[in-house]
Amino acid sequence: MSNDKMKNTILKAYAPASIGNVSLGFDLLGAALKPIDGSLLGDEVEIEIAEQFSLVVKGRFADKLPPDANSNIVTRCYQHFIAELQNQGHSKSTLPALKMTLHKHLPIGSGLGSSASSIVAALYALNQFFTEYLGKAPFDNNELLLVMGELEGQISGSVHYDNVAPCFLGGLTLMAEHQEQVALQLPVFDNWYWVSCYSGISVSTAAARDILPKQVSMADTIQFGRQLAVFVDALYRNDEKLAAAMMFDVIAEPYRKSLLPKFDESRSFAEQHGALAFGISGSGPTVFAVCDNLENAKIINQWLADNYIQNDTGFSHICQLDTSGASVSHS
Incomplete structure (x- = not known):
């Protein structure tokens, strides 16, 4: 696309919500979500x-x-990206100024990778825009994922990829955290449904980490490695x-569940009604079955909507894994 045409074009990137840890893979597994009813569960930039x-x-959770x-964080993404372009030899005076709009569809502190979704959408949009502008x-993708992890670390206090990787790449991802291969995409079961219920309360990642023990027993360490x-x-x-x-958590859930009413x-209820697994999405309070x-899935989804949700900001969706990850469109 020519630069003249780009002046009249809006580029939009979408990045899906994600489940960090997936119970058994603390900081090492992540899964991207897509509601089966077609509704958006992710941020747009x-x-x-x-x-x-x-x-x-803009958006439901903008306030x-x-x-x-x-x-x-979207402003920080822009500033970081422009600085990296300058490090690559591009003069700031030759780069166009941009108006960015964040559509904040995900609640903050929900355990659905809210900050990761904003970061992935922003950086993916910027990379796609400047790919077209600069040719x-x-x-x-791997370099961009490293940048996403760095920006995520500015919010959570430490660099980890279990939300940004599935949000960007899609599907179910295993964190390799190797400089040349940050994350690996794993096979998935297409017939699995992931009921995801946000209660409406907020749990900060920092608070959820503070409640964890500083050391893990040898027995739990061996079990964690064996399960993964x-x-x-x-x-x-x-x-x-x-x-x-x-798919059960010996590292975080025994401690974090005390932060989650019901x-x-x-x-x-989920296990009595056919759930294969049930756990905390990331730091919570969102749970998944x-x-x-x-x-x-429909029975469990309805029960969670009626019983686990604490206020009018909560919601529950029947999802499958979003194997596409971040996407971009033009208008």
């Missing part, structure tokens, strides 16, 4: 050429973000029963 940089924030645009991609290894092997052998049997009751048939 629009970019268009302007006279000077600006950020507009939960700081009103100062300079403190918004060459500033970053390949067996789970990955079962995925590749298409062994649903064994994979599901590994967690044990919700787990009990995995089912291998839609009827069970």
Whole structure:
């Protein structure tokens, strides 16, 4: 697309919500979500050429973000990206100013990778925009993922990829955290439904980490490693029963569930009604239930909507894994 045409074009990127940890893979597994009813469960960022940089924030959860645009993570993404372009030899005077619009569809502190979704949408949009504007991609996917992890670390306090990787790449991802291969995409079971219920309360990642023990026992460490290894092997052998049997959390859930009202009751109902697994999405308060048939998923989804949700900001969706990850469109 010519630069003249880009002046009249809006580029929009979408990045889906994600489940960090997926119970058994603390900081090492992540899964991207897509509601089966077609509703959006993720943030969007629009970019268009302007006279000077600006950020507009819209959407259901826009008022939960700081009103100062300079403190918004999308602004930081823009500043970081432009600095990296300058490091690559591009003069700032030759780069167009941009108006960015964040459509904040995900609640903050929900355990659905809210900050990761904004970061992925912003950086993916910027990379796609400047690929078209400059005629060459500033970053390949792995390089871009490293930048996403760095920006995510500015919010959470440490660099981790279990939300940004599935949000960007899609599907179910295992964190390699190797400089040349940050994340690996794993096989998935297409017939699994992931009921995802946000209660409406907020749990900060920092608070959820503070509640964890500073040391883990040898027995739990061995069990954690065994579960993750067996789970990955079962995925590749298409062994649903064994994979599901590994999906319980010995590291974080025993401590974090105390932060989530009605967690044990919700787990009990889900398991009694056919859930293959039940756990905390990321740091919570969102929980997820995995089912291998839609009827069970519908029953569990309705019960969670009626019983786990605490206020009118909560919601529950029947999802499958979003194997596409971040996407971009033009208008």
